Amino acid sequence: MPAPRTPGFVNGGVSFWYREPGLPEPGPRLDGDVRADVVIVGAGYTGLWTAYHLKRADPALRVVVLESEFAGFGASGRNGGWLSGELPGSPERYARTHGREAAVAFQRAMFATVDEVLATLDAEGIDADAVKGGQLGVARNPAQAARLARFVEESRAWGWGESDLRLLDPAEREGRLRVAGAVAAAWTPHCARVQPAKLARGLAGAVRRLGVEVYERTPVTAIRPSRGRTAAAALTPYGTAWGDAVLRTTEGFTARLPGLRREWLPMNSSMIVTEPLPAEVWDEIGWAGRELLGDAAHYYMYAQRTADDRIAFGGRGRPYLYGSRVDDRGRTAAWTVDALWSLLTGMFPAVAAYRADHAWSGVLGVPRDWCATVGLDRATGLGWAGGYTGNGVSTTNLAARTLRDLVLGRDTELTALPWTGRRVRRWEPEPLRWLGVHSMYTLYRRADAQEAAGSGRTSPLARLADLITGH
Template identity: 45%
Template sequence: MSREAEAPPSFWLDALRAAGTDDLRPRAPLTRNATFDVCIVGGGLTGLWTAYYLAKADPSLRIAVLEKHIAGYGASGRNGGWCSALFPTSTAALERSHGRDAALAMRRAMNDTVGEVARVTEAEGIDCDFVQGGTVAFARNAPQLAAAQADVAAAAEYGVDELELWSAEHVEGRFGARGTGRERPLGAAFDPACARLQPAKLVRGLARLVESLGVTIFERTEVTNWFSKRVRFRSALPDGGSVDGAVSATTIVIAVEGYGAALPRVGRHVLPLYSLMIATEPLSDDVWREIGIQHGETFTDYRHLVIYGQRTADNRLAFGGRGARYHWGSAIREEYDRDPRVFGHLQRTLVDLFPAATDAAITHQWGGPLGVSRDWRATASYNPKTGVALAGGYVGDGLSTTNLAGRTLSALIRDEQGPLTELPWVNHRSPQWEPEPLRFVGSNLGLLATGLSDAEESLTRRPSLAAKLMGPLTGH
């Protein structure tokens, strides 16, 4: 049995195997030169959504997906399970660079995407525990409350997102949440445009769906380089050997997100930023009554060092956050997926937020890299001259954005002009990250500054100056 089948890289994938619904055995690799109309590099949500919309629009297309491990091995099978309208670039930043109409169009597209994922999964029979209950963002000190108030005010001004500001009394009456140092919560912002789902069920179900539409998925097939209309690969054979080959295709779609940093033609165009998660054992009804989070609700707070969580369908707390350092040369290794220091921080943070979870056993710990562009802006791009399309740079907001990317790339590849192809992220080109050692020093100093900003605000009860200076560097 393959290594992937023996050691799922996340709770989500492990849950499928434990339930007996998916043994995670890799599909057959590509072992010879081949020709397709479309060759998609990467078997995550970006690649699979693109394959889905292309195959639905034109069933005659010969589409292949090449994946180094198994479908959903990367961020698509490891994330926090938020199908949200979040986008890594703020509406204000989009308005400054593209104008108000374009910024609002992007916000409408992201809100519509939550509904589109719901529509497709229901229509196509993908049971991924999709329940839209919204996101509760707790304000745990005065600067966080000010940030929540600013978000709600901005949403009201733009008139697209329907954020609500909840009072301290409402939060305290509904949730067993505490503030930093277990202080009384000061309020929360509620965004209804988010659903809880099981990401491995989504990506693995989507893989089976596109196969039923005639798409061929080759796993254990590592792409080593690509050029206009040609992809080079190296496939792992069952006997431990390997075979090299090439795929000729009219269109090539690059959908590798943070893992692209290891590819020569991506390199410094993306920085792999690690985000880690923990999951508890299933909690009792009494504990959940005290915590207050309902099925379908996701939760976070307004700290600068991002955290995110959900109540799973089987009543666990799945909780994640940033804090893992950037590794020299954008290195991506399996041992980086697990950092005891960060896991300990996540457990302490979860218990500080929800004291009712103090005695909950942690059953799973995992992580992985997400993709960050230099200007923190995602893109969906296509060059008709070379036939190369790409999407990524989601900065952790990719679960739903990948669906928008798939629809957009499908339209661009088929030269179908319309609202999707006019969105401000289409054909956006970000600058490259700095070479080492500047990239290493800058990234880790930024991480340190983010943590210090939270400590500063907790201590002073005033907005952090460091966080304000970092805002323009993170898409705000």
């Protein structure tokens, strides 16, 4: 059934998060060559946080940020607003190269990052509608419930104590949030809701106040390593930015840079938001704690209750465009809007009497082994951070503080984390990666359907999907 839409329904337009504050007027573009200590390519969360922490650590540094559109145009202005303490990848894979203790240290650093971001927002006076209500993960059939219980049990080996993650009894589950068909739930306090565009705009303002030069409407066409006495460089149509370090923080847009089309796969994620919901709906649903909501499906969803009492609800739509193309204007296919609405109203039947008010999409960066990475090659002057696989709102801050320490030559607990300097093989050439990604999500959808029909155990189709893509 088609999703009912408000008369003012918007499809695309970057994202709903810009409806209230409005799209920012892009700042000046680069006008000629510039020489800096650090050049940052990309003004999303990673680039902005990196500029912020570098200037706070050493105000004398000349830091230049180059952005093709405006700060927060990409995933930083379109995501689900989950400031989460989850790892950006598999702890087992990080432990495989650096040991279990290093993976546990990484997890504890992620927990601390949630509070680090909230403290910085307070210190800088950035109003991003932040509420630390934790995260609720629900299961809606026996197979999902078994998987959720297994995840909680296995997490104990990776730094999650009882106070960090626990299963809820039915009474507490219903007291927090009433999801139709829920049979189990787990809760962690290590998550906060934010309004993504307000966070991006606030960070952009903070770095400018610190003296960072942010050049917008300045697409980088290539990044070159240092050669002999020649510094590393970021090339644009309007001039070249030279730096002792050039840091690539382009996440889902990385594939646009020459030679990097297969580095990280640009994975699409889509969202819808309801019109504001009245008090009687919230009385039926609950959600007074403003928890972030996810589920234990393979083709998973994510949601938040917004500051103006809407439900922002996301999931995978058209997951990948052939050739790593990026549809950067955010327009979402009608069938994706309808599918998200069907899932939303299935979880919250009381919402079915209301309408969708906005739909949008964005891309996130996925490395071949689904684990994020950060690093700096001193021989070339080139650094990077990204591949957050959908956990970037908080992880960008930890990556930025790690890049700060690497640039400044510091040997710290952050630079010792197991994602530092991590390299993985590239994605396969086309058509193999298109076939692999679309096969994976087709199998996940069918696995969810099997489990919903009452199989009681994780579908073999999901295991096959994991095997195909290394998820």
